[in-house]
Amino acid sequence: MKKLYSIQILAVILSWLVTLCACSEKKDVAGGITDIDHSVAGRVLDVAGSPVAHARVVAYIDNSTAVEDSVETVSDAKGNYELVFNRDVSGDTVMLYAELDSLVALENVESSQNFDLQVSAKKKLVGSVSGANSGFVRIKGTSLKAKIADDGSFEFDLAPAGKRILLQYVRDDLAVATFAVSTAGTSDSIALPEFIETYLSMDGKERVFENDSTLAESVDYVDGIFGKAIALKPGQFIDLGELDPTNGDFTISLWTKWKGTNGNHQILAAQRSYWSDSTSKFQWHFDNVDGKFAVMKSAPKVPVEITFGDSSVVPVDEWSFLVLVSKDNQVSMYVNGKQVGETSSFTSNLLEKAVPFRIGGNEIPTETWNGLLDEVRVENVARDLEWIINTFQTHF
Secondary structure (H helix, E strand, O other): OEEEEEEEEEEEEEOOOOOOOOOOOOOOOOOOOOOHHHEEEEEEEOOOOOEOOOOEEEEEEOOOOOOOEEEEEEOOOOOEEEEEOOOOOOOOOEEEEEEEOOEEEEEEEOOOOEOOEEOEOOEEEEEEEEOOOOOEEEEOOOOOEEEOOOOOEEEEEEEOOOOOEEEEEEEOOEEEEEEEEOOOOOOOOOOOOOEEEEEEOOOOOOOEEEOOOOEOOOOEEEEOOOOEEEEOOOOEEEEOOOOOOOOOOEEEEEEEEEOOOOOOOEEEEEEEOOOOOOOEEEEEEEEOOOOEEEEEEOOOOOOEEEEEEEHHHOOOOOEEEEEEEEEOOEEEEEEOOEEEEEEEEOOOOOOOOOOOEEEOOOOOHHHOOOEEEEEEEEEOOOOOHHHHHHHHHHOO
């Protein structure tokens, strides 16, 4: 079954000034730690860039679906602040929050570093989750939640301002999606690209074809990581039509029980009509010639390929969670919550016409994926490490 979720922020408009409620426990800040993995320092500024003294500054650790811990301090006369943690937080999701009277700021710290916070008026945030009628959206690093209405809409009356805040869609106590948005600036309307997730739960409704593009008469389903999984026969692939997520940031994730190498290339995902001409846009596969997992695209003279690791990076005959993330034209591969190989520069080909997007195979009958496939997701956002680890640990 394909579930299509679309998250689109419709507008961010100035609203009245009320103090933001945030759940935190005030803690003393210890000094003397210089390891950047244990501290965050910066300034609190107003919209004119002037220092803000005596502002309350809090770092919230928010790795799951609620704030887990916090550290608090106050900016000095020059607006400077420093927050020191009692442990390494380099792998955590850290949200910085500042407030003075009715002015607030919220920012996501992707890595511990000097970080300035610009406080301004709170704003009204309105959005929608297409296809959803339950759950809620929360702003990470706060206690703010907005219930999903029957039509998929949600609304925050008093959202904090920030260049990068994280909205998290939660359903059935599980984080379905986390995505970064900006509420900074003076504009009263901010439109973001539509969030799309194509989800295959392997319930028998997938469009499975033979390599000659005829609909498969027989498809094998077996026990999966969650419900049923699909075991593609040689020459088969799952067709996703002309889905085109690879023009910008994207994520492809799936569960597999791999049977290992078999003397052939093996396709995880391919966006192409045929490899040897100009209709090949992108491919994620195991390259039997090099013996490595790779992404590839066609080029005028020779194919361009980025490799991540040999066959040993994916266990054989046990369930593994594979993720490919492309963010800002940098591509990374993860296996069971850990990155394999290096992050490398890669862009898919720009084609003048749409080409098929396929999972587990392509038009060449010998290149079918040699293993089971389950819980396949293709998205036009770059998932972060938090989402990857959470999905690996929860199997959802």
